[in-house]
Amino acid sequence: MAxxxxxxxxxxxxxxxPGNKLKLDPPELARHCMTAIEPEFPNxxxxxxxxxxxxxxxxxxxREQAAVSLKLLGVGAVFxxxxxxxxxxxxxxxxxxxxxxADVAEFSAGDHVDLDLDHGTLRNKSTKKSYDIQPLPGELMEIVKAGGLINYLEKQFNTAL
Amino acid sequence: MIRPATMAEKLIARAAGLASVTPGQIVTANVDLAFAHDSSGPRRWAPHLEKLGVGLWDPARVAIVTDHYVPATDADSAAILKTTRDFAREYEVEKFFDMIGICHLVLPENGLMRPGEFVAGGDSHSPTGGAFGAYVAGYGATDMVGIVATGKTWIRVPETIRIELDGKLPRGVVAKDVMLKLCREVGLDNAFCAFEFGGRAVEAMTMQERMVLSNMTAELGGEAGLIAPDDTTFEFLRDRGKPVLDEAKSLGFAPDSDARYLQRKRFDMAAMVPQVAAPHSPDNTDNVESFSSVRVDQAYVGACVGAKLSDLQMVAKVLKGRKVANHVRLLVAPASQDVMRKASADGTIQTLVDAGAKIMPTGCGACAGMGAGILSDGDVCISSTNRNFQGRMGHSGASVYLGSPYTTAASAVVGRIADPRDLMEMT
Structure with a gap:
């Protein structure tokens, strides 16, 4: 349950x-994500x-490691x-x-949530409220659909060949 | 008829090969120059380029600067630097600046920030180059891979916020104070907006001071910090042996007088006093006098924003004939070798050392928490750098206050955060 x-x-x-941890490999670096204010977050x-x-x-x-760390820890999305x-x-x-x-204030730590990216809905099961999610604009959606920019570029270069 | 345009709109239209663009429109920009440093560049690019099986779209339009992990302090940083050097050689990057200084200063010093151009930088303080009338924005490593592989990137045409700096800055108050004040007044949450700086005070500024405005546009959250090119711009580039050949064309990138802005904000410089940003955010700003009880352990003069020649000269002006307080360590990391050379030649370095300053290697140093001079738990630091987010300069229990080079120097002498005007002869 998310x-x-x-x-x-x-x-x-x-x-x-944190900058002084950037030499670490990504999985180790992720162990320091948010710990300055939420020490147990990575655990x-x-x-x-x-x-x-x-x-x-x-x-x-x-530094891209900010997003990488969240991803490596399994975070499904950021609102x-x-x-x-x-x-x-x-x-x-x-x-x-x-x-x-906009409605971040309607969520509390530990609320049970359900995100359905295909249908563009977010549900807060704890408060029983649902929210529509704004789709991404233009080329951005194509990049995300491809699974990120590198995959998107790979397809582009392969088409060009 | 072509609609009146802001600088951002003109520069992006040129880069996209369009007659005009409108805020909100997503266009593809052709990149004139792409640059990155040792932390964000080759070590991140190489695996992706290999996977894609492509090289750099145009090695002559790529610049690489080592500044974050220099000089190497352990095996890991040495390996990162080796990767960077090997990459520059293998991919035939001739614009490779190894341990010459911080990218945001080294590139202008080499005449590579040019009016009218579209530049993509692999660092958040890339907007610095906007002081030269170029559209310079920061990108993360994966974005940069796309840019160095294709020479293009998507951009959503930003709304522009126009900042007018009227009047004349009083003695002891400089561009850094202005930006700390703007962090509070305009806020840090201006993502996907461009900033334009103009007005009498901007026109009167040297390029080194203008670069502070553009640099700290990053703190405002802006994509670019633009200043219209003028004689000051042309003179800087001429002195660097890279003159602008078509000055009239460059002048044409100035905004139209009837351009449309998201906001226009006016500030009277005559009323300005030195500013200090308290932990842990650059917008946590107040007049310097509010912090006079804060005892400091370290004073740090460094980074792209705060260790240019003029910054070191400001520090020397305050330190001349004085000593750093016994309990304070004053660290000075000149932003480039060129700064080091000039500050040595004009006696600035001598003045700093005589006062008790420790001269550190050129580079990003402690500002990004990577180089020498980082802080321990409980340390209090006054710094001429641009960011004081929790944990940035080392331990998350350290406190970093931001101020101008003048304020940093005055605080080093007094041992507490101090108003530099009290130490400067009033002439």
């Missing part, structure tokens, strides 16, 4: 992937859990009131679904 994790505004790439987060956050999620560095631009592009390029979402 659960909700709820964080505040301005979650930075330094919290998601307790389960596959498919959803992160909810306030404004400007992923602000700071261009935030807004995202920092580079994090937004990184997440989609890596196939981590992320959504601009």
């Amino acid at each position: 659960r909700a994790w709820v964080f505040g505004d301005g979650i930075s790439t330094d919290l998601l992937a 307790l987060v389960s596959h498919g859990d959803i992160v909810f956050a306030g404004r400007n999620f992923g602000q700071g560095s261009s 935030a009131q807004s995202f920092a631009r580079i994090f937004y592009r990184n997440a989609l390029n890596l196939g981590l679904p992320i959504f601009d979402f």
